[in-house]
Structure formats: C-alpha cells, structure tokens
Amino acid sequence: MTKQDNLLKFLKKYYYVLFISVITFVYLIFSSSFEIIKFSAISLCFFVFIFCLINQKSNLWHFIFQLGILIFSLIFIYRNLNVTIFSVVFIFIILKYLISDSLINFNLLKFNSFKNVFSGFILLFIITILLQSLYLDIETIDWDVHSYLVTSLEIGRGNLPYENQWEDKQPAFFYFYYFFISLSNGSIVAFRLLNDFLLFLCALIVYFISKQTSNKTHHSLISPLIFICLMSIPWGTAEYSELYSVLFLGLAFYLLLVRTKAKYLIFTSGLLFSISTLINIGTLLFAAAYFIQIYNFSKKDLLKNLTLFGLGFISLHIFFLYLYFSNGLLDIYIATLISIPFGYGGNISINVSSFNSFLKSFFEFNIFLYLILLTSLLQKGFNISKELFENKKINIENNINNIYLSLSIVFFLIAAKGFNHHLIFFLFFLSINPMAKSFVKVKPIFALLIFSFFMFQLFSNSQNTELAFEEDISKPGYQSILSNLSNLGDLEDDYPLKKLSKEIDSYFVEDYTVLALDSNLILFYLDKPNYSYIIHPTNHFEPWITSNLLKTKRIQENNIIKMIDTKPDVIICSNNSIAKDSPNYEYFNCAVSDYYSEYIKLDTTKYERNILIEYYFDRYKNISVFVKINE
Secondary structure: OOHHHHHHHHHHHHHHHHHHHHHHHHHHHHHOOOOHHHHHHHHHHHHHHHHHHHOOOOHHHHHHHHHHHHHHHHHHHHOOOOHHHHHHHHHHHHHHHHHOOOOOOOOOOEEOOHHHHHHHHHHHHHHHHHHHHHHOOOOOOOOHHHHHHHHHHHHHOOOOOOOOOEOOOOHHHHHHHHHHHHHOOOOHHHHHHHHHHHHHHHHHHHHHHHHHHHOOOOEEOHHHHHHHHHOOOHHHHOOOHHHHHHHHHHHHHHHHHOOOOOHHHHHHHHHHHHHHHOOOHHHHHHHHHHHHHHHHHHHHHHHHHHHHHHHHHHHHHHHHHHHHHHOOOHHHHHHHHHHHHHHHOOOOOOOHHHHHHHHHHHHHHOHHHHHHHHHHHHHHHHHHHHHHHHHOOOOOHHHHHHHHHHHHHHHHHHHOOOOHHHHHHHHHHHHOOOOOHHHHHHHHHHHHHHHHHHHHHHHOEOOOOHHHHHOOOOOEHHHHHHHHHHOHHHHHHHOHHHHHHHHHHOOOOOOOOEEEOOOOHHHHHHOOOEOOOEOOHHHHHOHHHHHHHHHOOOOOOOHHHHHHHOOOOEEEEOHHHHOOOOOOHHHOOOOHHHHOOOEEEOOOHHHHOOHHHOOOOOOOOOOEEEEEOOO
C-alpha cells in the first residue's frame, strides 16, 4: 500500500478528528493574537499531533512530546504557566486518547438501586454545601444581588415589583427571592444557603436528564458533579437570576423527555418554561429548542402538543398581564418585559475575547476546574463532530441537549455584555452527559480532575485578593469551610456593610429616608425602601433604561441631582465606582456635605478597608455616607 493510500485511509477514518483539531488550532491561534512564541508552540503541537496520527505513533510518544513543549514553555519562555499553550497540549493529549482503542475500566460512582441512588444524592448535597460555603464569610460576591434583595422586600410591603422600586429582572424572580428571604428570616447567610440548595436541585436535574438521554438503567454521578464543580467558581456562588431560570428550563426539558402518554406533562413543561421567562425574559430564546423537541416526538400530534405547551406557557403570562393591568402598572410591566430587554441586548456581537475571559476566569481560579471545563468542551465537540462526519447527519433525539447548549451560547451573544454569569445556562447544558462512548472514555479523567479540584479547594488559600495575602489573613479552604459552617449564626455580624447599617441607624429614633446610589445592601439590612425608584446604581446611567422610565414618568430629567436636592435623611454614594464612566459624571457631585450644611459625612474607612466586604476587593473604592443632622 502506497503512502498516498495510507493517507487516504487515514483521512477517511479520522477526518472528524482533523476537523475538531483544526477548529481548535484556529481558535487558539486567534485567541493568542498571533504572538510569535505562542504561535510557534501551538503550531508545533498541532503538526506533531497530525504527524502522530498519520504514522500511528504510540500515545506515550505523543504524550511525552506534548508535555515537553509545556515544560519548555514553562521554564524557558514564560516562567508562569500560559493558558493558551497549556490548553493546546491538554486538548491534543485528550484527542489522541479519545480515538485510541484504550479504555480504562471505571466503575466508581455507579449505582442502580434506590439505596445507592439516595446515598449518591446525599454525597452530591454534601459536596455542594462544602464548595459553596468557602466564601460565606465574605459579604459580597456580586453587587447585583443587593439590588435584587432590596427590590424583593417590596413584596412584603404589599407592593408589586416595579410599583415603587425598579430592577430590570422579571416579576417571578422577585417572588422567589422574597420567599427565600422569608424562609431565612432576613438573614443573608441563611438566604445564601437556601440558594445552595437551589443549586443542588439543578444538579439533580442534570443527573436525571443525563440518565434519561443515556438509555441506561444506571448512571454515574459524574455529570452533576461536573456542574457543581463548575458552579463553585466565585462568581458562580452568587444568587443570579440565571440559576433560578435554569431550574425551570431543566425541569421543562426533562418532562418532555419522559412525556409518555401523559399530556399534562407537556402542558406542565410549558408552564415551567413560562416561569423561567418570568424570571429572566432572555430565556424565551430556548422556545426554539422546545419546539424542536416537541416536533421530534410528536409525529401526527404536533399541533395538539404544541397547543398544550403553548397553553401552559401563556397561562402564567396572562395572569401577570392582568395583575399589572388591574393595578394600573401595565406600562412599566411592558417596558420591563419587552422594551428594556431589547435595549439591553440591542447590539449582538461575536466577541471571542469575552469567551476567552470566561475561560480565563476558570484558569486563574483553579487549574483543575479549568481542565474540567476544557474536557467537557472537547468531549462535546468530539462527539458531535464524530456523529456528523460518520453518519452524515445529526440525530435530533440524540443531540437535543446540544441544541439547548447551542442556544445558551446564543443567549450569551445576544446579551452582548460579556458577563460570565450569562453563561450559567451554558454550564448547565454542558454538564449533561449521556453515556456516549466518548464520555465513557473520559469519565476516569473527569473523576481524577474532580477529585484533584476538590482536594485543591480544601488545602489552598480561600481568599483570592492581593490584600488578603498582604495582611496575612488568608487560610486553607478546609479551615474556611469548617469555620464558616460552625459559625453560621455569627458570620453576618462581621459583615462590614451590616456594621455600617447599624451605625447609620443609631443616628435616628423615628423613621427616616435613605437614598442609596451605591452599597444598597445597607437598605436590606435597614429594611428600608430606596428613596430612588431605580435600585441598581449603574442603571441610573444606562440610556435604554432611563429613556423608558422617563416615558412612563417613573423618573425625571437630572433625576439624581433632583433627588439629592430634596434632601433625604441619608445619602449613600460613591463617585469613583458609579459615575466614573458615565456622561453624567460632571453633573453628579457625591460630596453632599460640601454644599449642604445639614449633612455630616461618616468615617467609613474601617468598612471600606475590611477584606470581608467583597471577594473582588477594590482597595480604591470608597463608600460615602452622609447623614442629615440639622434641618
């Protein structure tokens, strides 16, 4: 057989591998901005990988070479591990392993009896709590959550969302938030733990969907463990609307998988999807996936099934539409549900750097967590490519989860902001793994990486800020977890903004008003509505928001200045963090005590410099609090 025949035989057998490797190569080259050292290292790894495939060299030879490139780059080029070179080495090693005939027998974490399943769920719950408790002693992971908490308190005052306080999420989200606030009796720590339980429920859905789509009588815990690990990154521990939405998206997806002849399950799926859109309207995008899923199993009953799903979906929307119409709030409801979201994602942009930033956040946080994410991406891509090239088509039933996965990427692009939490849907559907051959092969790798990540989290420093290391207050993860879980009742008392709220309250005997243009978690602690209709600080300077609120007459021109001029009892603001990038900056003077003698400025230095105030600590951020003591 000639070399040309060997090459043709190789191309026929491995052209899907070539496809995915070329895509990987091109992506990494572009993401490295064509730096000559990176370009050379990536190109060398790529061409050696192709050469090893064609000449059928051993996995060991390939493995040794790729590691050599990594070590060389580590020692002689960068001194510090480089994400691009590290990625390409790992990808080509795993690709070579995936197409080899070797298979590691792996029976750990499998179960097929009720007793073992229950034990597995207990293990999942324990791991969820341990990983999510690492940062309980830190008051803030993401400042967005503060606005959600303050807005949700309005429900307890007998008001509808948007009636007196405005935030850009949909109304059902605030009802769920208020429900958890009520269960936690107003404790931030308890509220965060309840959201950890929500994460655990999402992990269970990952397990059940994986099991249902695998056609196996048993399944491993690897899939939900992947999701739990990926969501343990600091920004993944915040109480975002995406986490609430994905619970109902996943449930609707699962019910359509197990529909049998129970038509009410299709209706219920529509209802659950409706709840998801009433938490985050952007999830309306996933309607395309539900339509494809229903179309795939309906055959002659397509119209009937779509009608059932549509009735379930529209029923809850009609209820909320009537609720706001009957209370004279239809204009702000429509603006928040339709007009403002279109402005938010008005400019769709395919920005590779945004996704790179997402990947880099995992790499910089924990190398093992990054490899878990990378292995998941590679396994999915490999499986899809193999089916496409070998079968010449994509089986919808076998790839319905990948349709959801693709739409989750579209969701990120439509949002067009590059925020990592917009990819929570992506992490959820990425974690769902049917028992495909490629997944079975990488299960031992996943198990090893998950174990390594968990151990690393236990024994590495739990604080990830320069100031923490400078002040020598960081400690191993297991100490933080044990300390946090054993002192749940005392954690909140050490929160800096909690202490500041008590100081503010000490100036007043009777009721008082608070205008919070920053640090609005103080409003939650004080159980006070914001003097401002807009809750989130940056929303004061977003034109697609303010223009709609002006039309509905909820705010006025020069809104911040006019609110300050009415002299509320307390004003909280921060020029350098809120208005620095705003065109309104020059018209907004935060130093209220300089031009109104009625106010004194509190000394907040001890709160600003407290490392527990937020995970992403900003040493230059100030908290300016002005209290009116003279009429």
